[in-house]
Amino acid sequence: MSQPALTAIPQYIVSTSDYQQQARHHLDDNAWHYLVGGAGDEITANANESTFQQYLLNTKVLSDVRGGHTQLSLFGRHYQHPIFLAPVAYQTLFHPQGERATALAAHVMNTPFTVSSLSSTLLEDIRSEDEQALWFQLYFQAERQQTLSLVERAELLGYQVLVVTVDAPLAGIRNREQRMGFQLPSHVHAVNLTRSSGEASHHQSDSFVFNQLMANAPTWDDIEWLLSVSRLPMVIKGILSPEDAEKAISVGVAGIVVSNHGGRILDGVLPSLAALPDIIKTVNGRVPVLLDGGMRRGGDVFKALALGASAVFIGRPYIYALASAGALGVAHLIRTLCEELEVTMALCGCRDLSAITRACVLKKGEADV
Ligand SMILES: Cc1cc2nc3c(=O)[nH]c(=O)nc-3n(C[C@H](O)[C@H](O)[C@H](O)COP(=O)(O)O)c2cc1C
Structure with missing residues (x-):
C-alpha cells in the first residue's frame, strides 16, 4: 500500500535523489513505473543523467560575487531563475491535488510551469x-479545429508561451509499462481534450504504425499553420539535431527545447546534453535554446547553461517531490535546486547567468581526470 503524502519535509530530504527514494513510498507500482520508466531498454533515459558526469566544473577562486543573482529575461518576460517545470501528464496520478499543487508551488517560487495537453x-x-x-x-489533435480551440482556450486564460511537443507523435514502446500492464486509473484522464471524432481508415494490409498511429501526426506544415493562427510565442520541444533546429528557425519559432522527452519515446537517441553543443x-x-533531460542537481543546470542553454526544464524531479509532499515538496525541491545552482555559480566565479560560459566547464578528456 502506498502511503499518503507528507505534510512536512523531513530533515533527511535534501536532494532530488532523496525525493526519488521518498516518492517510492507514496506511489503504487503502476504510477511509479509510469513515472521513472523510459522507452525500450531505457538506455537513453539513463544516459540523459550520466552524460552530465562527462563535464566537470571549473572553479574560479577569490571572485567577488556579491550582488549576484540568477535572473533572466525570456520571450519578453522576466524570471527569477532559469529552472522551469516541464510538462508532465496526468499529475493527479501522483498526488490528489496534481497540477493544482504544482501550480501553487510554481507560483510561490516564481517558476514557469508548463501545463501538459494531457x-x-x-x-x-x-x-x-x-x-x-x-x-x-500542445500536442496536436487529430483535427486542426480541435488543436485551434485548445490553443485559443490557453490564450484566453492567459497562458503565456506555447510549447509544442514534436517528438511524441506516438507514445513510444515502454517495455517497463507493458510488462506491468500499466493503466491509468479511471479517475485520471486528459480532461481538457475531446476524444478524436474520426478514426483513420485502415485496411488489413496497412502498417499499424504508419497508417494508424501516425495517421494524424503533425508535419512542418502544421507548425507553419499554427504559427499563423496563434499570437503566443511558440517554442518547439523535442529537437535533437542541428538540421531540425535550423528548420524550426526557418519557419519562425521563438525558441527551441532540446529534449528527448526524458528518454520515453525512442530508446537509442542522443542524450539531450550531448545534442546541445552542435545545436x-x-x-x-538567433533564438533561445532550452534543455531538458537528466538534470538532478543545480550543478547539472549550471553545466547545461555553460554549454549554451538559456534555461532548463526539469521533469521527473519535481514529480518525485509532488508525490512525496505535494506543493510543499515541489517548492522545496525548486528551492534546493536553485540553491545548488547559486553555490555552483559562486564557486565558479559567476555573478549572473551571463557569466556562465563554456569556459566554466571542462569535458572529461580535456581535463586531467
Ligand atoms: C511521467 C512523464 C510524463 C510526461 N508527459 C509529458 C507531456 O505530457 N508532454 C510533454 O511534452 N512531455 C512530457 N514528458 C517529458 C517531460 O516534459 C520532459 O521532457 C522530461 O521529463 C525531462 O526529463 P527528466 O524527467 O529527466 O527531467 C513527460 C515526462 C514524464 C516523466
Missing part, C-alpha cells in the same frame, strides 16, 4: 493567480 486538471482550474507564469504544452553552434544566438 493535464488531469482543467486548464481553467489551474490558472488561479494573477501574473502567474503558466505556459501551455547551439547552429542556432548561433
Whole structure:
C-alpha cells in the first residue's frame, strides 16, 4: 500500500535523489513505473543523467560575487531563475491535488510551469493567480479545429508561451509499462481534450504504425499553420539535431527545447546534453535554446547553461517531490535546486547567468581526470 503524502519535509530530504527514494513510498507500482520508466531498454533515459558526469566544473577562486543573482529575461518576460517545470501528464496520478499543487508551488517560487495537453486538471482550474507564469504544452489533435480551440482556450486564460511537443507523435514502446500492464486509473484522464471524432481508415494490409498511429501526426506544415493562427510565442520541444533546429528557425519559432522527452519515446537517441553543443553552434544566438533531460542537481543546470542553454526544464524531479509532499515538496525541491545552482555559480566565479560560459566547464578528456 502506498502511503499518503507528507505534510512536512523531513530533515533527511535534501536532494532530488532523496525525493526519488521518498516518492517510492507514496506511489503504487503502476504510477511509479509510469513515472521513472523510459522507452525500450531505457538506455537513453539513463544516459540523459550520466552524460552530465562527462563535464566537470571549473572553479574560479577569490571572485567577488556579491550582488549576484540568477535572473533572466525570456520571450519578453522576466524570471527569477532559469529552472522551469516541464510538462508532465496526468499529475493527479501522483498526488490528489496534481497540477493544482504544482501550480501553487510554481507560483510561490516564481517558476514557469508548463501545463501538459494531457493535464488531469482543467486548464481553467489551474490558472488561479494573477501574473502567474503558466505556459501551455500542445500536442496536436487529430483535427486542426480541435488543436485551434485548445490553443485559443490557453490564450484566453492567459497562458503565456506555447510549447509544442514534436517528438511524441506516438507514445513510444515502454517495455517497463507493458510488462506491468500499466493503466491509468479511471479517475485520471486528459480532461481538457475531446476524444478524436474520426478514426483513420485502415485496411488489413496497412502498417499499424504508419497508417494508424501516425495517421494524424503533425508535419512542418502544421507548425507553419499554427504559427499563423496563434499570437503566443511558440517554442518547439523535442529537437535533437542541428538540421531540425535550423528548420524550426526557418519557419519562425521563438525558441527551441532540446529534449528527448526524458528518454520515453525512442530508446537509442542522443542524450539531450550531448545534442546541445552542435545545436547551439547552429542556432548561433538567433533564438533561445532550452534543455531538458537528466538534470538532478543545480550543478547539472549550471553545466547545461555553460554549454549554451538559456534555461532548463526539469521533469521527473519535481514529480518525485509532488508525490512525496505535494506543493510543499515541489517548492522545496525548486528551492534546493536553485540553491545548488547559486553555490555552483559562486564557486565558479559567476555573478549572473551571463557569466556562465563554456569556459566554466571542462569535458572529461580535456581535463586531467
Ligand atoms: C511521467 C512523464 C510524463 C510526461 N508527459 C509529458 C507531456 O505530457 N508532454 C510533454 O511534452 N512531455 C512530457 N514528458 C517529458 C517531460 O516534459 C520532459 O521532457 C522530461 O521529463 C525531462 O526529463 P527528466 O524527467 O529527466 O527531467 C513527460 C515526462 C514524464 C516523466
